[in-house]
Amino acid sequence: MSEAVLATSAKTKSPSIVGGATIIAGTAIGAGMLSLPVMSAGMWFGWSMIILAICCFCAYSSAMYLAEANMNYHAGASYATMTKDTLGKPGMFASLGSVGFVSYILCYAYISGGSSVLASSIASGFGLEMANWQAGLLFGIVLGGIVLLGSRAVDRVSTIMIGAMIISFLLSTGMLSAEVSSTTLFPEVGMADTMPFIWLGIPVLAISFGYHSTVPSVVKHYQKDFGKVRNAVLLGTILAMSIYTLWQLTILGTVERSDFAQVVKDGGNVSAMIAAVGEAVDGQFIDTLLSFFAKFALASSFLGVALGLLDFMKDQLGLGDSARDTVIGGAVTFLPPMVLGVVFPNGFITAIGYASLLASIFVFILPCAIALVLRRRGKSTEHRVAGGNGRLYMVLVFGVLVMLCETLALLGMLPTYP
Numbered sequence: 001m002s003e004a005v006l007a008t009s010a011k012t013k014s015p016s017i018v019g020g021a022t023i024i025a026g027t028a029i030g031a032g033m034l035s036l037p038v039m040s041a042g043m044w045f046g047w048s049m050i051i052l053a054i055c056c057f058c059a060y061s062s063a064m065y066l067a068e069a070n071m072n073y074h075a076g077a078s079y080a081t082m083t084k085d086t087l088g089k090p091g092m093f094a095s096l097g098s099v100g101f102v103s104y105i106l107c108y109a110y111i112s113g114g115s116s117v118l119a120s121s122i123a124s125g126f127g128l129e130m131a132n133w134q135a136g137l138l139f140g141i142v143l144g145g146i147v148l149l150g151s152r153a154v155d156r157v158s159t160i161m162i163g164a165m166i167i168s169f170l171l172s173t174g175m176l177s178a179e180v181s182s183t184t185l186f187p188e189v190g191m192a193d194t195m196p197f198i199w200l201g202i203p204v205l206a207i208s209f210g211y212h213s214t215v216p217s218v219v220k221h222y223q224k225d226f227g228k229v230r231n232a233v234l235l236g237t238i239l240a241m242s243i244y245t246l247w248q249l250t251i252l253g254t255v256e257r258s259d260f261a262q263v264v265k266d267g268g269n270v271s272a273m274i275a276a277v278g279e280a281v282d283g284q285f286i287d288t289l290l291s292f293f294a295k296f297a298l299a300s301s302f303l304g305v306a307l308g309l310l311d312f313m314k315d316q317l318g319l320g321d322s323a324r325d326t327v328i329g330g331a332v333t334f335l336p337p338m339v340l341g342v343v344f345p346n347g348f349i350t351a352i353g354y355a356s357l358l359a360s361i362f363v364f365i366l367p368c369a370i371a372l373v374l375r376r377r378g379k380s381t382e383h384r385v386a387g388g389n390g391r392l393y394m395v396l397v398f399g400v401l402v403m404l405c406e407t408l409a410l411l412g413m414l415p416t417y418p
């Protein structure tokens with residue numbers, strides 16, 4: 001076999017738990033997290049923490065159902081193989097339409113969002129003027145190259161990025177923590193009054209824990225060592241939950257709920273929010289740190305999503321790990337989002353909106369459905385997630401609730417704040 005590039009995961013027998021956990025956390029922590037405070041403006045801190053905890057539990061559970069099911073197939077089998085076997089043609093279409101579509105859209109969104117950031121950083125750092133499309137190409141080639149090197153390369157780079165993120169994050173939240181006030185966190189308006197706003201927030205809070213397209217890649221990364229997969233998924237999910245908690249605590253503890261109304265009116269994007277934080281605490285340095293953190297959050301999420309998409313496409317097209325297949329897989333994975341990124345460099349916000357619509361299908365619903373069919377067939381006896389079918393149905397119902405909220409939100413039928 002000529003896996004000069006790809007056999008990286010086979011070289012070392014047993015990759016560390018931390019590496020897999022950073023792939024998971026790196027994928028999860030991205031655009032979703034950046035919009036958490038804005039999406040929680042209505043329900044505010046108390047409810048957002050309760051719902052985040054529920055989302056965290058459900059996302060972890062569904063990831064484990066996916067891993068449980070994945071143990072019945074060859075290493076490298078992704079959604080395509082599993083849905084085809086368990087749910088037939090409709091399942092395959094559902095997986096292609098959700099995993100494929102969402103991953104492409106996310107890759108495109110990250111390339112188009114990343115290119116403007118990269119262009120301005122290169123201009124200020126090296127005095128080199130670059131068009132957005134050139135920066136998009138550079139972004140895609142460098143990060144895409146890392147993904148093609150295999151999961152071990154992604155594991156290393158993700159670990160470095162998560163390290164940089166945690167440092168910048170702790171520095172900025174640490175500096176902000178002096179400003180956090182409990183009256184801002186728990187304002188006069190009681191939880192009964194903010195409850196109607198939870199429905200609009202649920203889809204975004206739930207999808208911020210989305211990383212499930214990388215779970216088959218992580219199973220392959222650990223060569224189907226179920227114990228290691230579970231620990232990596234658990235650690236990665238806990239890492240994401242801890243960072244989200246600190247993030248909510250500091251942002252919702254420094255910017256008044258009433259001031260968030262303005263942020264929402266300004267389009268609710270990250271820069272509007274960071275500006276509000278800057279106004280509340282008057283700190284240029286915090287702004288810089290937060291933007292640095294945001295950039296790494298997007299880059300590491302790109303790596304994870306692209307790794308999942310590469311494995312998904314290879315599985316879909318029946319490609320192996322040879323150099324030739326890797327080149328084909330790489331072209332199929334990276335060319336479409338790069339071309340889109342070059343042609344429409346400003347589609348970030350619109351694209352993310354579409355992505356969250358379909359993500360709940362592969363984050364919650366498909367993993368439960370696949371695992372259920374395999375359990376009914378008497379499979380998955382050796383590695384079965386605890387909690388019986390009751391837990392599985394609960395997660396499934398939660399997934400349906402997320403989809404319902406999303407649909408109602410799209411139809412404009414949910415209460416909005418302000």
Ligand SMILES: N[C@@H](Cc1ccccc1)C(=O)O
Nearest residue numbers: 028030031032033208210211
């Ligand atoms: N959780 C990611 C989005 C994502 C969803 C589903 C799978 C992979 C990534 C984010 O918040 O940006």
